[in-house]
Amino acid sequence: MxxxxxxxxxxxxxxxxxxxxxxxxxxxxxxxxxxxxxxxxxxxxxxxxxxxxxxTNQKVIKAVPLSARGDDGRTSSVHPETLASIREELGECVRCKLHKGRKTIVFGEGDAEAKLVFVGEGPGFEEDQQGRPFVGAAGQLLTDIIEKGMRNKRAEVYICNIVKCRPPGNRNPEPDEVAACIGFVKQQIAVIRPQVIVTLGNVPTQNLLNTKEGITRMRGKWQVYEGIPVMPTFHPSYLLRSPGEKGNVWEDIKLVMKKLGLSIPSKESDS
Ligand code: SF4
The missing domain is CATH 1.10.287 (Helix Hairpins)
Structure with a gap:
């Protein structure tokens, strides 16, 4: 040769x-x-x-940019047709080592046409057991933020994570695990095309926005992913450890509500 x-x-x-x-x-x-x-x-x-x-029995996924579906100018290199087709493609995934310790793949849940998508870092123990995102103590806090704070139903937003299998001991997902899994959450976002994304904590913020900046500096400042406004804020599990930060998260959520055109409770609207 x-x-x-x-x-x-x-x-x-x-x-x-x-x-x-x-x-x-x-x-x-x-x-x-x-x-x-x-x-x-x-x-x-x-x-x-x-x-x-x-x-032959599977629809071909066309590489049509998102802007072809609307007039908002968003673009994406990945455009699957439905959340169901993404879940089907995921299958009983063994693309990274997290599959070894999981009980259940936690794909994500909520309204497929949600205006708001929350992205966390990965499932914890309860999520792994139930196969649903944000159902433990931190999940209850997120539910309270949506239902008591935003006065919306949890089922009307979409909630998912950067990785879909539980990292052992609830550690942060490692770079190779994120690299193997992040394409799926990007596809989910491409299908849902929300008006706003909220990233919860360092892992989704840094990986979705391709930055090394920490959440403490990022939170409360609008970012953009694929033409979609992104509001980084603290992860609810951090709020459980540091309840004094709840006020900062509420400030971030109020910015999200304003962006979505939601009314803010009157006593809060001036703040
Ligand atoms: S974390 Fe994602 S890439 Fe890794 S095994 Fe689970 S579903 Fe597959």
Whole structure:
């Protein structure tokens, strides 16, 4: 094998690795930018699963930018069709080592057309047991924020996490675990297309917004993910340990309510 052949083999290997990674994230078709000449006039797309025969009973996921569905200019490289199709793609996931200790995959729950999505870091013990996000003590606090503070029903928002399996001992998910799982929450957001996202704590804030800035500095300041306003705030489990921070979280939530056009309780509206 000469040097050119070795380089070609190296390129093919890299492309294959990338396509397999995209396939693991649920991507089935990758659009080729118009500036890249197709290898064939009849082949404008690259199948992300070249070694897999077509599945005839599964809808093809088209790489249509989100802006094609609306007029708000949002774009995304991933556009699955439904939350159910994402859950189906997730399957009994073993893409990272967190699968070894889980009882249940905690996919997320709520309104598929919610205007507001909360993103936490990962399931805890109760969530792992029940297969539902935010159902322990911290979950009750989040429910209180939604129902008593925002005066909305929990079922009317959508709640999910950056990783869908419980990290052992409730530790933070590690970078390789986040890398394996984050594509799914991004797809969930792409389907729901909320008006606002609230990230709860460091892990979702840093990973969704691609920053190393800590939550203490980030909270209360609007950010943007894929054209969607993002409000970082403290995780409810932190509030259980530091109840003095509840006031700061309420300030952040009031900003969210204003952005959503929700009325703020009169005694609070001037603050
Ligand atoms: S955390 Fe995510 S990527 Fe890892 S096994 Fe669970 S579902 Fe799969």
């Amino acid at each position: 000469d040097e050119i052949q070795r380089e070609l083999l190296d390129i093919v290997t890299q492309v294959r690795t990338h396509l397999e990674y995209q396939r693991a994230l649920g991507v089935r078709v990758i659009a080729v930018p118009s500036s890249v000449a197709p290898l064939s006039h009849s082949a404008p797309k690259i199948d992300a699963s070249p070694s897999t025969p077509p599945v």
